[in-house]
Amino acid sequence: MILLDGIPISHWGLQIQKEHDHPAVSDLRSRTMAIPGMDGEWDFGSESGPKPFNFPLGFIEYDMYEKQRRLNEFVAFLFDHYGKPREMKLSFEYEPDKYYFVKLSNGFTPRRIFGFAFFDLPLIAYKPNKRFIVPSDKIVMDSDIPIMSDLLWDTGFSNRKITGPQSFEIINNGWIVIPFSFRMEGSGNDVVFKANGKTMTFQSFINKTYEVTENYTVKVDGVTNLTSTNGVFLELFPGVNKITVEGSNLDLTISESLTYQYK
Incomplete structure (x- = not known):
């Protein structure tokens, strides 16, 4: 289970598929320079880039009006009052003492099947390090x-x-x-x-x-x-x-x- 701002996604009737990505390390940006006459390259060190997440979500709801209401409520949660993706705390049930600051990184389109809706939720942590839950x-x-x-x-x-x-x-x-x-x-x-x-x-x-x-x-x-x-x-x-x-x-x-x- 994942939690957003401490709220389990089941609050919106959503479930995460058992297989999902949780990057252990974000992509690295290496800073190097090729110097004439020297083999290889000069290494100026590496830096961590943002850490992306992509969660396959879905829910079961046969009432098409209730299905849309739930989607609307969840989408509203992801944005601030100006309609911009807002920063949230992302935590996992299997690591409840730590969290990431994340926000929506791209759009998503629910795949609608009778009684079901599925979509991939793309989030990104621009500050890739996990933080402890309390100071x-x-x-x-x-x-x-x-x-x-x-x-x-x-x-x-x-x-x-x-x-x-x-x-x-x-x-x-x-x-x-x-x-x-x-x-x-x-x-x-x-x-x-x-x-x-x-x-x-x-x-x-x-x-x-x-x-x-x-x-x-x-x-x-x-x-x-x-x-x-x-x-x-x-x-x-x-x-x-x-x-x-x-x-x-x-x-x-x-x-x-x-x-x-x-x-």
Whole structure:
């Protein structure tokens, strides 16, 4: 079974055929250059392209008016109020703790047979990595998370009071390097964060709230302001990461909300 925005497709009376495609890895874009006098090509590395999905769906309905009503309802779900394909969360019954952001990638035409309707639903994830169903600050012992999830359960405790230079550890439970997204409240002079060979600095501030997001933006008291830092964003590698905070007159509360990612 597949779910769209947490809704099983059976909600629309649809069923997925037993055989369907779920790409393990999206197509790769290799960047190479042929250099005269050198055998082969120079490899500049590869990047993951979008991940396409194509689901063969169908339903049984002998009332032709009810059949059309169901199709209309499902089509309306796939689009926003402007008539544009909207982004949805796609998840699978056999992997309920992860999801993709997808949208409709092409049109489809139902094949109508008396009592039946069949069509292939084409979806695409332009961000091909899977994401964990909840952010890290929601992972605590009573969380409604599938038991098979490979997580360290102390991940969600993150409100740290910083009153002097110190280091602490943050766990990235995913397989992919992610930006260190965090919220910092309070005051400090010449505040510096260090992790995995990178340094992020902040100007001196009093009673401010900083939000460093996974989209590589910085907000100060709710207003985007990249000039308040040196523009270097820290990265968290899979596993345990050491974060060092330096500065003077520190009176900070730091909390993170991480979205783990997987291939």
